[in-house]
Amino acid sequence: MDAKIISNKENGIIGRKEIHMEVSFEKNTPNRKELKQFLCSKVGANPDTAVLRSVETNFGIRALKALLHVYQSKEAALATEPRHILARDGMAEKKKKKEKKKAAPPAKK
Numbered sequence: 225m226d227a228k229i230i231s232n233k234e235n236g237i238i239g240r241k242e243i244h245m246e247v248s249f250e251k252n253t254p255n256r257k258e259l260k261q262f263l264c265s266k267v268g269a270n271p272d273t274a275v276l277r278s279v280e281t282n283f284g285i286r287a288l289k290a291l292l293h294v295y296q297s298k299e300a301a302l303a304t305e306p307r308h309i310l311a312r313d314g315m316a317e318k319k320k321k322k323e324k325k326k327a328a329p330p331a332k333k
Contacts, residue, residue, distance in 0.1 A: 225249045227266045230289075238304055241294040243267055248287045256312065259290065269294040275305050275313050 230244040245263060247254075254262070256276055264271045269292075277291040295301040302310065310316035 225254065225262055227263060229267070232267075239296050239300055240304070241267075241269075243292045243294065245290050245292065246287060247290060250286065253281060253288065257314065259288075260292075260313065263290060263292050264294075267292070267294065272298050273301060275301050275309060275315070277305075277309060 226248050228246045230246055231242075232244075233242045235242055243263075245266075247259070247263070256279065259279065260271055260274065260276045263269075263276070264274050273295045275293045275295070277293050279288055279290050281288045293301070293305070295304070298315075302315065305315075307316055311318045
């Protein structure tokens with residue numbers, strides 16, 4: 225894999241870096257875990273404080289665009305990012321759906 229940084233923006237209000245990258249790969253598209261490890265190693269970030277926000281691929285092209293948010297602490301990431309993004313990234317558990325209660329059968333007369 226090879227990565228190229230498209231933009232690196234410091235968001236001081238939220239306390240994170242927003243890094244847009246373009247990644248090219250040889251074989252199969254890497255999974256989110258492999259991609260996050262690779263991108264964190266390229267920018268020198270701790271994977272525990274980074275969130276892979278989005279991954280965009282195109283059919284037939286062995287490249288993808290990714291957005292990586294790097295926070296100062298894991299607590300800041302957990303407080304800022306939406307729960308479904310954290311669940312995809314493995315930093316939070318998926319929300320369980322509530323079971324619907326079945327209505328009791330009508331009483332016999």
